[in-house]
Amino acid sequence: MIDPVRNSANEMYDVRRTSGSRVMRHLLVVLFWLAAAWGGNVQAEEKAETEAAQKQQAERHFTLNVLPLLKSKCFACHGEKADDVKGELNMLSRAGLLEGGESGEAALVPGKPDEGLLMAAVRWDGIEMPPKENDRLTETQIKVLQKWIADGAPWPDAAAQRRHLADEWSRSETNDGVIVPTSGGLADEWTYRRYQVDDLWAYRPITRPDAPWSALPDDAARHPIDAFLQDRLNQAGLKPAPPADRAVLLRRLTYDLTGLPPTPKQTEAFLADDSPRAYENLIDRLLESPRYGEQWARHWLDVTRYGDTSGFSRDDPRPNAWRYRDYVIRAFNDDKPFDRFIAEQIAGDELDENDPELLIAAGYLRMGPWEHTGMSVAAVTRQQYLDDATNALGETFLGQVLRCAKCHDHKFDPLPTRDYYRLMASLAPVQLAERSVPFLPQENTTGFDGRRERFQRLLDEAQQAQAAIGRKEQLAQRKWLEDRGVEIGQGGVAATVRKLPQDERPPRFYGLDYTDLGVQKVLRKRIEYLQQMLLTFEPYALSVYSGPYRQYSSNKAMMPMPEKMTGEVETVSILMGGSIESPGEPVTPGVLSAAAYPLRDLHQDGWGELPESTTGRRLELARWIASEQNPFTARVIVNRIWQHHFGGRGIVATPNNFGVTGKRPTHPALLDFLAAWFMDNGWSIKKLHRLILTSAAYQRSGDHADMAALREADPTNELLAVYPPRRLTAEEIRDSMLLLSGELDLTMGGPGVFPEINREVALQPIHVMGSVAPAWQPSPTPGERNRRSIYVYRQRNRSYPLLEVFNRPGSETSCERRDETTVTPQAFALLNSQNTYDRALAAAARIQQQAKPKSDQIDAAFRLALGRAPTENERKLCLDHYEQMLAHHREQKPKPISPPTEVLRNMVEEMTGESFEWTEPLDIYAGGTYVADLKPWAVEPETRALAEVCLVLMNSNEFVYVY
């Protein structure tokens, strides 16, 4: 047995490494999991009703509950710093509390919890202590103090405290909760603290609950999901809504699985299909559609933060990032087993570095923003990367917010800061590289030659302009040297200058004016940019390898694999307070120790240690994450899938946070059932879709006979008595408009494409360290521009206004769930922008080709936009509006507008503070390859008038909400 009396905090780390303590802690592990699995409830020891025993109880309460609370909440300001005791209240002793602080009033009066300032302060009644919202005492904590004071506020001596602790720490589970065995906190109080069993739900093994079949009415179809949901509905006395209308269901399902609405033909076919398997067939058809992978990859890329550029100040291109995006789409379309999908992304390069697909998959580890410039500190950049990769891993796969454990042991979850750094150490060999990976037959490389030529031409032009400025400088320098009689030596002017002492050289930038200086800088960055963009067409993958630390620079066009690896893999140490300048104890690679037991089975020992070898530790980490015994992984992914089928809310409403501070599962047994079912079915996401989509719950109406009562009983609809509506996502809105207008190009994959965006934003200057980023020029042909939104080039530092206002998340942090706010800029973007107007115009032209009578045109517009015919009244309203608009458009013929062929850049040259101008060529518009979309001046007034009606339909609530 461990002897906590000698086990002071200072000795803790040594003691923990002795075999005795390990045995003890393993016993705790066994007890913990047994207790957890059986849900056992150890009875508290019977109390002896003697005075001595009461005193012991009160002292014990102080030692176990009160003192740690005071330590964590009060002592820092009230006693620990002897020369700075706030309010002159020293709380380090009972005497200090009895004496009180500057107010003269006692902080506490033994036996009288309603008196004294301490209780008033923690209740924020008159004074507010601790002052921070984050530190504020919970009700339970307040009661802890209250009880202590009521019992006479005893303060036992150190020996008595140690005795109580020894006793306490020897029990795995008491009425106060359970001790969770971990690799150990920075202090014993943390290591041996207790958790409420319910709070640890995500840490407990995934159970295999039977569906509560008896909850279902006799005549209901036997579907396990419905049984679980019905069970809670019964408890609440609620009846579920009837099945949804078939047209509503078709639209719901088609959007959920493909991100697009059903076409009028598909609608007609489904509504006419009266076979009993019509719905199942529809699910199968949609799951087989390539559109499915595009839609669900987008969800995954929200979580992994996909971008085609690197963010921060340079926002350099990541010319090969698209290969990871396409890999994710393929993975969903191929229904790659999710455990394999995990392993490939975390450790594809270690699985098989000769398999191109796997090197591309490892691009997952490159998805966060990253840069290293001459102005950043290399050690800081590296630490930022490791922090980012560690946090991302926790949120993406484990549903754990690890960031909190960077600076201290986690305040709520059993995550010691040691585990954070152990996990980081398992990523310490990760080095960033562009790896040579041949293009795969399934990758889209069409048009590469033409695009390569374009960038090469722009590069040549920029280099020529740059050389001209260099020649101007050299000529001036030559004259300067000649004027002073300096002989031009071998290697010419530049070499001669270099050989001169500092104070005999010509002044810096001699012979150049401030425009030259500014343009020179602009061209230097432009050349770097174009060189990077040219790599789009070369067979490289944005990837990683395992090896010792390498030197980084983002100025380089790319970072190839090093020719040879030298040095050691970095040792990771616990950073005290999270500060890179305060490294503490070194750690070895490992997993989250509170959930380590699958690995313990493998290794028979330790806290989920991973191999310390350079290669292999990451693969082992991936295996732990993708293990059936990992308590988080399957729960996290089934929750994400569920969320996107039920209006954006998961069974756990915080998909990236399954910890104490996250939301509890609304249906914990269902979550476990789904997780186990998912693993039993080969981690197949498509099978999981089928299971969810065939439930009655998914097929329910959004309306209910007694909505008022339902609202009262279940205000947030967590019981899912009705199906929750959702707004289309930003990408779904854009893609649907393109589908409606007939312009959508369904080509898959390949480097990012450039649609027309708001022209002011397209041409807006963006600073890039003293220079300006190139303008956003559209892809030349409508086909390329009007691809699905997932293929749009994702430039982190340039907004795509339409997508951004409709809550497309930023790409800095992992997005677990998109917001659905309604703000006025959405109205500006959807009603006023040239881009939506162009879509409406194309739709009108398309409709006019198909239908001649005006009322047929209105009908066609409704069918395309809303999937139904208009009502009599709607048709009349639209026809009236059409006539009014026609009158207007006959009067007013729009003037043609030509796109700009260049853009003037007005900048301040940083070195001189002078403004200068530079003209950026817009070669796409200027070069003759650009094919415009249909424009208002190219069509008849009738088309423009119908376009107004289409524009209104695209703005309607019915268009943007799914029921």
Added chain:
Amino acid sequence: MNSPLSTSRRSFLYGLGATLGTAAFNALLNDEAKSAEVNGPLAPRAPHNAPRAKNCIFLFLEGGPSHIDTFDPKPKLARLHGERFTRNDKFASAMASGTRYYVQSPFKFRRAGESGLPMNEEFEHLAGVADELCLYHGLQAESINHPTACYHINTGNRFGGDPAIGSWVTYGLGSPNQDLPGFMVLPEAAYPQGGAANWSNGFLPAFYQGTALRSTGSPILDLLPPEGTTRDVQRGNLDLLSALNRQHQQKHPHHDQLAARMESYELAYRMQAKVPDLLDLSREDAGTLARYGVGEKMTDEFGRKCLLARRLVERGVRFVQVFSGGWDSHDYIERSHRARIRSIDRPVAALLGDLRQRGMLDDTLVVMCGEFGRSPDNGLRGGGMAYGRDHNAKAMFAVLAGGGVKAGAEVGATDEIGAAAVEQVRPIKDFHVTLLHLLGLNDNKLTYFHAGRYKQLSQTGGELIEELIG
């Protein structure tokens, strides 16, 4: 989250209403419901403590303005000028490593006003309002790279993605004018390093995002429809939209979002009329325009923005942030800082004078600073003598004026060469806490539950810098 049942009736009474879906926000609304007549996310809310100022104008000088060449003269550098030393430090950037030379300031300094505050003689007009200013020399940043440092001072978090200070303030106080955003930003045509994330709402609801009034083109993107769409056409479209939406709403009477979205179109229509009027500086008299330097090449751009900032605050915008770029003077600091200083000198002085004259200065907190300061040394890259300075996170300046600020005071100090702050040394989070405090907000109470914890501007809490408060 989008439940047909979850939205309170209140949320669609006003145009900006929407699904917020967080307990914290709803709690905030509920607290307010007792007193406020106006509801919605931008409704005015009671401060935490007695505010010293009601509004804030934050003049952000992007690029790292040099404290040594503006408000913090270092005569000792004249003696050290050209002296060489070597720096090798694991925690120094490549830019700051290797052979270094001390460089003196090329500027002359004066003591201005009755309070005798030091400033570069180029601050000809600002000197006239010196007694309104509080100079702070103790502030320290934590990053020497532009984007991370910009994110830090603007959002409290070096890595971006968190709410900007203006978002926090409007989240905390709401805004007196419901027809304009509560937080407006006047950037340069080129956005600062790190882009629009510098005025992002982060994890706060989108209503608190900084709305950038673009300095060229349409002030708000797509504020107006394409050319040729008259206001009548637009009204006609909106009427049809409204009719269709009403019919749809009858089929879905329990879906509260429908009303909010309908109202957002009507608010958009009203804004189309209001915003151009707001931006129309021709309503200002000639004397005012001249005082701000509008129409003069050097000062026109920043002068217009300062004047616009006053107009916005006057109309009840809670927080206005104005950007001035180009302060990153690695070389030729004499020319580049002179030009930058002249571009802001007259406008800032005019802004303070104008606010004072209109009786608004006591209600308005004016802040001016950059993301970090500059170094007393450089690497004299290239060997020429047209010297400048590199980045320095350990020393910088901040200037405050207006409501609650200790006017005419100099607080804190840097060492004798301006390498690091040595008196009243405080991190940015303390500065943030102080700015919030002056506006009546308590950083520890201005929280929002996100990703597992109550987030706050200071990230982990900070201390008030009492010395800055008058």
